[in-house]
Amino acid sequence: MFEVVHKRQLSDAVFEMGVAAPRIARKVAAGQFLMLRVDEDGERIPLTFSDWSAEEGWVRFIFMRVGKSTHKLSHLEVGDAVADVVGPLGVPTHTEDLGRVAVVGGGVGAAVAYPVARAMAEAGAEVTVILGARNAELLILADEFAALPLAELIVMTDDGSAGEKGLVTAPLKRLAESGSIDHAMAIGPAIMMKFCAETTRAFRVPTTVSLNPIMVDGTGMCGACRVSVAGETRFGCVDGPDFDGHAVDFEELMSRQRVYAEEEREADAEYSRGCACHL
Amino acid sequence: MPERAARERAADFDEVALGYTEEQARAEAMRCLQCKNATCIPGCPVNIDIKSFIGHIIDGDYAAGVAVLKERNALPAVCGRVCPQEEQCEIACVLAKKGEPVAIGRLERWLGDFDLACELEKRCVPEVAPASGFRCAVVGSGPAGLACAGELARLGHSVTVFESLHAPGGVLTYGIPEFRLPKAIVESEILMLTEMGVEIVTDAVIGATYTIDELMAEEGFDAVFVGSGAGLPIFMGVPGENLNGVYSANEFLTRVNLMRAYEFPHADTPVARGRKVAVVGGGNVAMDAARTALRLGAEEVFLVYRRTEDEMPARREEVHHAREEGVEFKMLCSPSEIVGKDGFVTGLVATRMELGEPDASGRRAPVCVLGSEFEIECDTVIMAVGTRANPLLAKAAPDLELSSRGYILADDDGATSLPGVFAGGDIVTGAATVIQAMGAGKISARAMDRYLRERR
Ligand SMILES: Cc1cc2nc3c(=O)[nH]c(=O)nc-3n(C[C@H](O)[C@H](O)[C@H](O)COP(=O)(O)OP(=O)(O)OC[C@H]3O[C@@H](n4cnc5c(N)ncnc54)[C@H](O)[C@@H]3O)c2cc1C
Ligand code: FES
Numbered sequence: 032m033f034e035v036v037h038k039r040q041l042s043d044a045v046f047e048m049g050v051a052a053p054r055i056a057r058k059v060a061a062g063q064f065l066m067l068r069v070d071e072d073g074e075r076i077p078l079t080f081s082d083w084s085a086e087e088g089w090v091r092f093i094f095m096r097v098g099k100s101t102h103k104l105s106h107l108e109v110g111d112a113v114a115d116v117v118g119p120l121g122v123p124t125h126t127e128d129l130g131r132v133a134v135v136g137g138g139v140g141a142a143v144a145y146p147v148a149r150a151m152a153e154a155g156a157e158v159t160v161i162l163g164a165r166n167a168e169l170l171i172l173a174d175e176f177a178a179l180p181l182a183e184l185i186v187m188t189d190d191g192s193a194g195e196k197g198l199v200t201a202p203l204k205r206l207a208e209s210g211s212i213d214h215a216m217a218i219g220p221a222i223m224m225k226f227c228a229e230t231t232r233a234f235r236v237p238t239t240v241s242l243n244p245i246m247v248d249g250t251g252m253c254g255a256c257r258v259s260v261a262g263e264t265r266f267g268c269v270d271g272p273d274f275d276g277h278a279v280d281f282e283e284l285m286s287r288q289r290v291y292a293e294e295e296r297e298a299d300a301e302y303s304r305g306c307a308c309h310l
Numbered sequence: 311m312p313e314r315a316a317r318e319r320a321a322d323f324d325e326v327a328l329g330y331t332e333e334q335a336r337a338e339a340m341r342c343l344q345c346k347n348a349t350c351i352p353g354c355p356v357n358i359d360i361k362s363f364i365g366h367i368i369d370g371d372y373a374a375g376v377a378v379l380k381e382r383n384a385l386p387a388v389c390g391r392v393c394p395q396e397e398q399c400e401i402a403c404v405l406a407k408k409g410e411p412v413a414i415g416r417l418e419r420w421l422g423d424f425d426l427a428c429e430l431e432k433r434c435v436p437e438v439a440p441a442s443g444f445r446c447a448v449v450g451s452g453p454a455g456l457a458c459a460g461e462l463a464r465l466g467h468s469v470t471v472f473e474s475l476h477a478p479g480g481v482l483t484y485g486i487p488e489f490r491l492p493k494a495i496v497e498s499e500i501l502m503l504t505e506m507g508v509e510i511v512t513d514a515v516i517g518a519t520y521t522i523d524e525l526m527a528e529e530g531f532d533a534v535f536v537g538s539g540a541g542l543p544i545f546m547g548v549p550g551e552n553l554n555g556v557y558s559a560n561e562f563l564t565r566v567n568l569m570r571a572y573e574f575p576h577a578d579t580p581v582a583r584g585r586k587v588a589v590v591g592g593g594n595v596a597m598d599a600a601r602t603a604l605r606l607g608a609e610e611v612f613l614v615y616r617r618t619e620d621e622m623p624a625r626r627e628e629v630h631h632a633r634e635e636g637v638e639f640k641m642l643c644s645p646s647e648i649v650g651k652d653g654f655v656t657g658l659v660a661t662r663m664e665l666g667e668p669d670a671s672g673r674r675a676p677v678c679v680l681g682s683e684f685e686i687e688c689d690t691v692i693m694a695v696g697t698r699a700n701p702l703l704a705k706a707a708p709d710l711e712l713s714s715r716g717y718i719l720a721d722d723d724g725a726t727s728l729p730g731v732f733a734g735g736d737i738v739t740g741a742a743t744v745i746q747a748m749g750a751g752k753i754s755a756r757a758m759d760r761y762l763r764e765r766r
Binding site for chain 1: 474475476512513514515518519520541542543545547551552554555557558560561564565569570573574575576577578579580582653654700701702
């Protein structure tokens with residue numbers, strides 16, 4: 032069992048949670064993820080580390096309540112425990128020698144973008160962060176990003192309720208077009224990553240994306256996480272989660288992410304009926 | 311041995327083979343000739359004293375029989391169920407030549423179950439030597455790791471098993487289905503090891519949570535055994551393989567066995583409940599996947615194999631069970647494409663094959679019949695065409711020597727290129743059998759014991 036040592040609600044459906052996991056905390060690098068099982072009946076779900084402290088022995092992640100597993104997780108409070116936390120898994124994000132880089136974090140993807148941007152800045156890169164959200168309420172970690180030594184922080188919302196009105200691809204295009212970036216990293220919903228990669232392709236700016244396929248074990252044992260990159264099948268959990276955004280088959284990724292859409296609805300509906308929070 | 315009727319059993323996950331009653335076991339044991347020169351014993355990969363344990367059944371001293379089994383085999387109730395006895399001990403039985411060998415496997419199972427049914431205090435716990443003061447780490451809790459851990463504990467060493475999944479047992483837990491090997495049996499066999507003082511740490515991925523180096527340099531382990539299995543599934547590389555509804559057998563079986571997807575939505579993990587399911591392969595894994603799909607409610611399950619039934623590597627008994635339960639065999643055909651609509655599988659296109667000249671494995675190699683493609687309508691495809699070594703652990707141990715195919719190189723004692731690091735089971739041999747993995751684990755434990763005591 033892993034004790035919940037921190038919980039903070041970032042928006043209506045988005046939570047930051049920390050668990051005591053000293054062994055894992057010693058080894059995490061930006062871009063890696065953990066597999067979590069809420070309880071004995073739980074699924075194994077992948078969550079990317081959003082922060083960690085080796086000294087204090089905890090790791091944090093940020094999740095949006097979208098289905099039964101995250102719904103159950105959202106009910107845990109400090110002092111409760113989750114059944115399993117495994118990690119750190121996946122290949123760390125490449126953060127060295129990047130020069131000028133744009134990091135795009137969309138929606139909950141900002142949680143992953145945060146340690147990545149921090150590590151890149153620490154490694155000496157000139158980092159511009161583009162944060163995107165549907166509206167101000169859904170924008171997360173803006174203060175945390177503002178505290179990092181960034182070249183620039185650009186906030187975009189669909190309705191203009193915070194920062195500029197528009198999509199993350201608009202400032203990304205500006206940066207790429209003007210030759211102000213040597214590299215881009217996009218983390219967020221598959222559709223956003225796809226459009227970011229399409230935006231930078233024309234300007235030949237190498238672009239890394241952090242993929243989030245469905246996983247079971249997270250250690251290379253099942254192949255649930257397979258993605259097509261440059262026409263080859265790769266395992267998201269052990270070969271990734273980072274891949275060359277210009278070579279990823281995003282249509283396939285999005286299709287595969289939807290495989291259990293019906294089951295997920297069924298499970299969450301059943302759980303929600305018996306759940307006091309009526310969400 | 312009594313079995314549940316095919317129609318009844320194919321509808322649930324309860325065990326198929328019911329096991330002997332005491333009378334049946336005694337009657338079967340009496341058939342044993344107690345040969346002076348027992349030819350069955352060398353047939354067993356771990357040389358269990360078969361003659362002696364059967365002798366104890368005849369005498370009615372069952373606890374003594376269990377003790378004989380446990381001298382060589384830490385998990386008799388498991389091996390009694392899943393070992394291919396028909397090609398090991400039973401084929402070597404003198405009575406085999408006369409038609410019907412003594413059912414050694416079933417007797418092993420019966421004794422193993424007898425032990426498990428006893429109260430914990432009365433169960434046969436192997437004697438543990440005085441504490442040696444050495445600490446050993448075992449990576450992986452499959453049959454190789456468990457056998458190694460049990461033997462190391464018996465020899466007086468302190469043992470910690472590290473398992474990457476949330477439950478121990480390896481393939482016994484995530485791969486082999488409940489109806490062939492009930493998980494309660496695996497759990498009680500593992501409980502025995504913890505009674506002997508073995509500590510099991512789950513959720514620990516060696517190569518990620520700790521490296522082998524860290525286990526030895528920082529965590530204070532004097533020797534390490536790696537039994538991490540051959541867990542990486544192989545896909546065929548045919549078009550359409552990433553459509554929704556295509557599973558590796560590992561994923562399909564893991565969802566059902568380890569994650570209990572058959573209890574969805576009570577258990578949270580879903581699995582596609584295919585109406586028409588095509589399973590590709592001819593081994594035990596393919597049989598397990600096909601029979602699992604039936605139990606999840608499939609109307610039709612096809613087994614697609616490129617050679618004929620005679621060449622199938624699966625145990626005869628499992629092939630027979632699968633056929634009885636209604637799996638339809640499509641022999642001599644090989645998938646060339648998986649087709650789909652809106653991202654989901656709708657069919658498997660296969661090419662007919664003919665058997666040509668024998669290949670390196672001595673089996674006649676299948677060759678394509680040109681222009682013979684045909685489509686099998688299905689909504690789920692399960693690939694059971696083999697596994698490879700998982701590179702995760704080795705990537706974090708660059709000095710560990712591997713074969714060209716990524717398996718760990720180890721000598722007959724399991725010693726690897728790293729001092730104090732031993733390995734055995736599927737990660738050394740490639741996918742093999744439970745008993746071979748256990749044998750390797752035990753041999754390594756003895757070699758580790760010598761290594762530790764010599765170093766003192
Ligand atoms: C579906 C199926 C049916 C089978 N049926 C039979 C049968 O009827 N009879 C038979 O004899 N054989 C059968 N086999 C083969 C048999 O199960 C294997 O040969 C045997 O389990 C190998 O044992 P092992 O200990 O080497 O590896 P495994 O059983 O694979 O165990 C390895 C363990 O190590 C863990 N691990 C891997 N990497 C790491 C890491 N880096 N850190 C920590 N832990 C790690 C894994 O999670 C796993 O639990 C079957 C196999 C399958 C898949
Ligand atoms: S999640 Fe199972 S192999 Fe990647």
